[in-house]
Every structure is written in C-alpha cells, then in structure tokens.
Amino acid sequence: MSEQDVDLERFSLQEREVAQALARVNVRDVDYADIYFESTISEAVSMEEGIVKRAVKSISQGAGVRATAGEKTGFAYSDELSRRDLESAADTARYIANSPQGETPVGISVTPCPAKTQNLYPLDPSNADVPTHERVDLLTLIDQEARRYDPRITKVMASVNTESKTMMVATTEGLRVGDVQPLSRLQVTCIAEDGHNRQVGTFGGGGRVGFSFYHEEERARSYAREAARQAILNLEAVDAPAGIMPVVLGSGWPGILLHEAIGHGLEADFNRKKTSAFSHLLGQRVASEECTIVDDGTLPFRRGSLNIDDEGTPTTRTVLIERGILHGYITDRLNARLMGIPLTGNGRREDFRSVVLPRMTNTFMLAGTSDPADIIRSVKKGLYAVSFGGGQVDITNGKFVFSASEAYLIEDGKVTKPVKGATLIGNGPDILKRVSMVGHDLQLDSGVGTCGKEGQSVPVGVGLPTIRIDEITVGGTSA
Amino acid sequence: METSSEAFTTLAATLIDRVKSRGATEADVLVAEGDSVSVQVRLASVDCLSKAREKSLGLRVFFGKRSASASTSDFSNESLDRLVADTCELAKAVAEDETSGLPDAAAMATDVPDLDLCDPTTLTVDQEIHLAQRAEQAAMNVDARITNSDGADCSSAHGAVVLANTHGFVGRYRSSRFSLSVAPVAEGSNGQSMQRDSWYTVSRKYRELESPESIGEIAASRTLRRLGARKVGTQRVPVIFDPETAESLLGHLSSAISGYSLYKSASFLLGQLGKPIAPEYVHVEDNALLPGKLGSRPFDAEGLPTRQTMVVENGRLVSYLLDTYSGRKLGMASTGNAARSVGDSPSVSPTNFFFHPGTLSPDEIIRSVKQGLLVTELIGFGVNLVTGDYSRGASGFWIENGELAYPVEEVTIAGNLKRMFQDVESIGNDLVFRGKLASPTLKIREMTVAGQ
Numbered sequence: 001m002s003e004q005d006v007d008l009e010r011f012s013l014q015e016r017e018v019a020q021a022l023a024r025v026n027v028r029d030v031d032y033a034d035i036y037f038e039s040t041i042s043e044a045v046s047m048e049e050g051i052v053k054r055a056v057k058s059i060s061q062g063a064g065v066r067a068t069a070g071e072k073t074g075f076a077y078s079d080e081l082s083r084r085d086l087e088s089a090a091d092t093a094r095y096i097a098n099s100p101q102g103e104t105p106v107g108i109s110v111t112p113c114p115a116k117t118q119n120l121y122p123l124d125p126s127n128a129d130v131p132t133h134e135r136v137d138l139l140t141l142i143d144q145e146a147r148r149y150d151p152r153i154t155k156v157m158a159s160v161n162t163e164s165k166t167m168m169v170a171t172t173e174g175l176r177v178g179d180v181q182p183l184s185r186l187q188v189t190c191i192a193e194d195g196h197n198r199q200v201g202t203f204g205g206g207g208r209v210g211f212s213f214y215h216e217e218e219r220a221r222s223y224a225r226e227a228a229r230q231a232i233l234n235l236e237a238v239d240a241p242a243g244i245m246p247v248v249l250g251s252g253w254p255g256i257l258l259h260e261a262i263g264h265g266l267e268a269d270f271n272r273k274k275t276s277a278f279s280h281l282l283g284q285r286v287a288s289e290e291c292t293i294v295d296d297g298t299l300p301f302r303r304g305s306l307n308i309d310d311e312g313t314p315t316t317r318t319v320l321i322e323r324g325i326l327h328g329y330i331t332d333r334l335n336a337r338l339m340g341i342p343l344t345g346n347g348r349r350e351d352f353r354s355v356v357l358p359r360m361t362n363t364f365m366l367a368g369t370s371d372p373a374d375i376i377r378s379v380k381k382g383l384y385a386v387s388f389g390g391g392q393v394d395i396t397n398g399k400f401v402f403s404a405s406e407a408y409l410i411e412d413g414k415v416t417k418p419v420k421g422a423t424l425i426g427n428g429p430d431i432l433k434r435v436s437m438v439g440h441d442l443q444l445d446s447g448v449g450t451c452g453k454e455g456q457s458v459p460v461g462v463g464l465p466t467i468r469i470d471e472i473t474v475g476g477t478s479a
Numbered sequence: 480m481e482t483s484s485e486a487f488t489t490l491a492a493t494l495i496d497r498v499k500s501r502g503a504t505e506a507d508v509l510v511a512e513g514d515s516v517s518v519q520v521r522l523a524s525v526d527c528l529s530k531a532r533e534k535s536l537g538l539r540v541f542f543g544k545r546s547a548s549a550s551t552s553d554f555s556n557e558s559l560d561r562l563v564a565d566t567c568e569l570a571k572a573v574a575e576d577e578t579s580g581l582p583d584a585a586a587m588a589t590d591v592p593d594l595d596l597c598d599p600t601t602l603t604v605d606q607e608i609h610l611a612q613r614a615e616q617a618a619m620n621v622d623a624r625i626t627n628s629d630g631a632d633c634s635s636a637h638g639a640v641v642l643a644n645t646h647g648f649v650g651r652y653r654s655s656r657f658s659l660s661v662a663p664v665a666e667g668s669n670g671q672s673m674q675r676d677s678w679y680t681v682s683r684k685y686r687e688l689e690s691p692e693s694i695g696e697i698a699a700s701r702t703l704r705r706l707g708a709r710k711v712g713t714q715r716v717p718v719i720f721d722p723e724t725a726e727s728l729l730g731h732l733s734s735a736i737s738g739y740s741l742y743k744s745a746s747f748l749l750g751q752l753g754k755p756i757a758p759e760y761v762h763v764e765d766n767a768l769l770p771g772k773l774g775s776r777p778f779d780a781e782g783l784p785t786r787q788t789m790v791v792e793n794g795r796l797v798s799y800l801l802d803t804y805s806g807r808k809l810g811m812a813s814t815g816n817a818a819r820s821v822g823d824s825p826s827v828s829p830t831n832f833f834f835h836p837g838t839l840s841p842d843e844i845i846r847s848v849k850q851g852l853l854v855t856e857l858i859g860f861g862v863n864l865v866t867g868d869y870s871r872g873a874s875g876f877w878i879e880n881g882e883l884a885y886p887v888e889e890v891t892i893a894g895n896l897k898r899m900f901q902d903v904e905s906i907g908n909d910l911v912f913r914g915k916l917a918s919p920t921l922k923i924r925e926m927t928v929a930g931q
Binding site: 045052053055056057058061062071072073074075076077078079089092095096131132133136154155157191198200234243244273274275277353355389390391392393394395396397398399400401402420421422423425426427473475476477478479 | 528533930
C-alpha cells in the first residue's frame, strides 16, 4: 500500500465532517490547526523456557486535534471518531486562541494530496501480516540456535513485535495526506551461567520491514548467536576502569553517542526556548574537522525513517554538523515558523494521544578515512566500546551519558580483556571536539532504537563509523 | 463516570459469556477509562493545554493451558466481535504452559476496601493555568539569575477500572491524581554552564498539593545551587543519596525481587530469600493499603486482595513480590502484586514501596562524611539487574569535613547493587511519600566516583 491509498474512508469519515471540525477550530487567532487520525494494530509474541507462551494483540485508534496560535498549542484527543467527538476536541484545541466562541471561522480551501514523494517501505501485503504460528516457529528457531552456541546458555528469551500504523493528517492549509507505517522488531536475551557467575547478553534488529526480513541473510540466527556470544563473553569480564581516558567507539549502535551528546540538543524546541546547551552555538565549532553529522529520515526500510512526518511534511536529510561546524536544527512546523528556519520533516508524535515535537529520525556521522585497525592501534591505554545500552542527556547543561554493554581494554594498541558494563559521561558541546580519528566503516544500527522525550517514545536509528575520542570519563569501579 | 463504570461491568460480563461460549475455560476482562486536563505554562503564557478522555478494554482468555490477550480502544460491537475472535485464535497458536491460569477461585478478593483514592474535584483549564503561573512566577522571583524557564505543568486526571473474571469476581474502583511542577533555568556568570532543575507536588487529593509558591521556591533553589558545578577527581568515597535519588535504588530492589526476574534467573538477588542482604537496621515494606497514597490499590490486577508485605526485615530478604504466575513458577503464593497494562498478561509491580525511616537527620548524615559525594540527580541506564553492576551519571555536591563544599557534575558513581545494599551505613529520618516509591536519605559506605 502506498501513502495515497490512505483516505478518510479508512477512518469511516467524510471530508465534510473533517472540514467542519477544522473550520470550528480555525478561529481568527489560530495560525494553524490539524487533525491527526491514527489506527494501529500491533501483535507481540514472546518466548521463554523454550516455549511461546505469550501472545498479545492490540488495536488502537483515535484522533488528535491541535491548534497553534503564536507559541501556544491547544490539543485534545479522542478515541471516538464521530463528528461530535471531533467537534468537541476542536472546541478544546481552540481554547488557546483569544477569540470568543462563535467567531466567524476562516474558510479553508482543500487542496488534493501532494504528489507522492517517496515510498521508503513498500511492503508486499502478504509479508506484512503473517500467521501467528510463523512467529512461533521463528522464536523456536532462535531458542535452538542460542542454546547450540554454548552449553552455558541457560535461559533464552525472545520476542517479536510487529505493528502497522495507518495515519492521516488533515490541516487548515488544506493538506490531506496519509501513510501506512509498518514497524517490526525482534529481540533476543540470553543468560549464561558458569557456577555462581551469571551474565546477560542481548541483541536484536528490525525496521520498517516485513516478516521475511528475519529469515533473509540468516538474521534471526545471527541475532540469537550474537546475544549468546555477549552473555558468554561477559562471564570473563573484568572490572571496568574509572577515570578519563581515550575511548574507541566501534561502528554502528555506538552512534547513540551522537543521539545523546548532540542530537537532542539540536531539536528546535529547546533552542527556541533557549534552554539547550547549544542555543547560542549556531555557526560555531562544536566538533572536530573530522565530524559531519546528519539526521536522515529517508533511508529505505530503516526503523527511524518515515515517508512523511506526523504533520504530513516529507522527511529529509538534514546536516546538523558539517566538518565540525554547527549547521542547523531539526524542526517541526511550530518551531520552524517561530524561529524562521527551514522545515526539516522532523515533527513526530508517539500516537494520536501525544502532541507533535521535533524528534530525530536516523542520526549518524559520515564515514572518514581512517582504517579502524589503525584507530585501535593508536591507543596506548584506553577502552574499546562496541555495544551500548541506553543513554540520557541533560539538555540544559549538556551533560550526557551512555552505557557500554560490551567493551574491552586497549593495551599498547591491542584489544585485550572484556570489561563489565560502564557508563561514559561527557559534555555535549565539547565531546566531539575530541574526536581525532574517524573510520571509513560507517554502519547503521540493526534497528532497535527507541527514543524517549517528554514521555513519548518514537522509533529511531543511529549510526557511526569507528571513531577515536581522545578523552572521556569512563565510569567503572576500578579506580 | 459512575454510570459508565456500571456499563463497563455489564460489558465485561457479556464478553466473558461470549468467550465461554467459544470454548474458553477461563477468562478475565479489564476495562479502564480516564479523563485528564493538563496545561503547560512557560514565561507566564500558555505553552500547551490538552484535554483527553479515553478508554480501553483488555481481554485475556485461556483454553486449557493456552492463553492470549488482546485489547482495543474501539468499543463498537463490530470491534468487540473481532476482539473475541482474534483472542481465541491467538490462544490456539501458542504453546501449552502448565503454569498458566487464573488464580484459585478461593483466593479472589471478596471485598473491595475503600482506600480513599479518588478526589472528585475537577479543575478547569483556567484554574490549572493559574496554578502553573503562580508556581513559575514564584520561581522566577527568587533570584535574578533565574533568567528562563522550561515551563510549569499542572494536570489533573480521574480514572476508573473494572476487572471481572470467570470465577465470578467483579471489582471496580476510581482514582484521581493531581500534580504541579516547575522547571526554572538559571544562567551562571563567566562561563558557568546554564542549569535547569525542577520540583513538583503530586497527590491523589487536590487539597493535599503543596502550594504553588513553595514548589516554585524549592525549584529555584534546587536550580541555583547547581551553578558553578565542577568535576571531581576519580576516587572511592562514601556516597549519600538524597530521597529523590535513593528512590531509584528501591526501584532496582523491587525489580530484582519480582517473581518474573527470579524465575528467569535474571536477578542479582537470586537465591537470597531468607538471607541478610543489608544491615539489620534496614527494613523495606510494600503496602497497598495505605489510604490515599499513590501506590495503593484495593485489589490487584488479577483480582486478588492486596496487603502489607514486609520485604526486608532486620536486613533479611523475607519476601519476593509475586503474582499468581511467577509465584507458581517459584512454588509460592501470590503476594497480591499483579499489575498489568490493559491488553497484556499480568506482571509484578510494587505498590507503596519504602524504606522504614531511621533516626538521623539528613544534616547529621552529611556531617558524618569527611570527604564524599551527596548525589541529587542520576542519569542514564547503567544498571545490570542480572549481575547488580551499577554505573550511572551523577550530579550533586562535594562534601568536605561534613559540609557541602561545592556543586559537582559530569561524574559517574559505580559499584554493585548487592554490595551497595550491604553497605547502607545510615538511613535518614526524612521519609516523605512523593510517589509509589519512597526513601529517606541513604548513605552508602563507599562507591567509585569517576571524574577527572
């Protein structure tokens, strides 16, 4: 299905009803209003102790009505899609405008959908929704593969989550545009035991893909082996070091550094409010010459990609940092308008219950020229971190953390012992100035990232080539 | 809402009949509805206001030892027909699980105590705007260095849940929640980084909210005291967690003693039941029955009676937190801690979960430290519940000779949770319930602080 195929009929509504609700909200002081219609079906199947014992299906639908007037946003949502519910939501949304009730509404002219710009996740419908027993078979395969990896793997937990979100936006500017957004994720967790030593390893992947993705290139098996490998490796991990040292980040998922250290700080809302540590740094050096960082929502089948954002704007590739210089912010309509800067197609919301915020899509650093092996060889004593758990940032003072789940000591230019997980902490506007080498091996993550902001979760991607950071604080126990 | 509660009870009964007629051996239905009004004010004007009303229904069915769950927010007949059909079909696709099933019929809650969880007061949008403005204004008035604001939020919400199952259990209750918070931003002098902090009040009762002015003033002082923060050298020192950060340690403890973590061997407290996990002056309680508290509930998400459970007594781990499924896995009875999102099978969560207070004041605890760190904020997710390995970003204050010397940021604190609980050296007398988890000030004998 392509985006044009979504129309109001999908939500059992007619243009007249939607136009009436929009007219009701579009009083004089309102700059812009929209209604976001959503219908999401999701299914989660999970396995533990070798059997698939949990299957959950959920259906959620509703509409969110939003009006903006200056810096103000009025918002209401309803899980009923009747004309009456839309009108009542519209009455709430327009409450922010300084217009008395009954003010003559501004007329709206409806323009047809814009021409299709991109179709980043064309799915064969037969591949979009598969019978539950196929999911069960996949999880069983994973369980066997992980246990085969090593007899010390004692527990295997795996789950597959698939979702199909149909959304449509109707705006006071006459836009009517929709999209069908598939999303899928496979996650494996293994526990390894050796005497009293018990360790965990996790791995997963996915994207805006169909179910066959996990069978292609033996992905499901490789996720199982990878989770098992990490758990076994951790059985031998020694205490992580503590203090400032050079750190080499492996390619791919360690790109979470960019997401936390600079990505959030470049979201337009914080900069409009001047509460970001990056608020006054546009055009200034915030990274070394080696670093060019983009946010790109247009990569086919990627977890963070979207044909259009949740305001109907086609997603784009936005250069955030170009050769170390802070180049731009990522925006939604409200913040782009208030700041007078370009619209980048980053207006996103978790669902119809949430307001739109500027959010990242896929955020990554472009490849450099160094050989990854040379980067490791350049470090006398430091840390090589290849896999991470979550991260977090304090937008205002710029301090960020991200926690390694697989890391090794580097001693005399060689990767030696694995170390226990440790949190790395730094200052966003400074850390990338210390990136002295960038590898030629850019990789994107496998497709498991979820970003939280103001209580809303949205799927995102990250990517990184191997890089060397000359100094960062590593929070181990071994002082 | 009382009327819809009754309508939902009837709806639940109808659905149970329908799945039974399709051959389901057991089933339960959970219906939740709620409405909320929230506003965000920033620099005195309205930034965002939102109003919502929503409902959802979850159905769980058992065909012998196979089970599945489904949920919908669409209560039309057509949608509910599909829900019944889908759930029954899903259940047939999963494996038999010997442990599955509803609780024993005899164990179901027989009365629903009134825990005073609902204050029917409704706030208008204008009232909320005014409360948020007052809180923000109070913060801005404290000091000229408070130059900006990340906004003040006020919200009120009312909800109701109905749970019914094939044992004939039907329970329902209503609840409310009011909150007010403000996040001022302070500008430091000559190159100090900008700082933001916040403070809040939250309660089931509107009249129990603290005054907007006191929230604003506390938020401002929390923000101002961070200005000029710096790193400290890497070293092993005593670490004091203030009540807000100590609460997160209770969160880790409750996860580690959840039946689900234990039967999956995914807990650093595996095999510790009956053993000392902390010094003998440490007591931790889970109590669902405290009137009016945020973690209270009159029955759990399976319809079992809720209760008071001592979890750690004289330093010994004396109880896990269990629902029926995880309890059966471990050969134990449920502790009435089942929780669930509407469309899912139950999991375990604490109710009101707290350390019993000690005798020392926070000041006395700080005075007991020659060199050390008082932690007032933690960021990041560097906690491994399987091994207990702990490493998180921290900010707070450096303590020198029993006095707060200067603010600290961009450091990590690291250790192992198992050891950290053994190393609880003192517990403050400052227990205040600000959420489901509540802790007084806590001093840990020694952790690694990594900075410069």
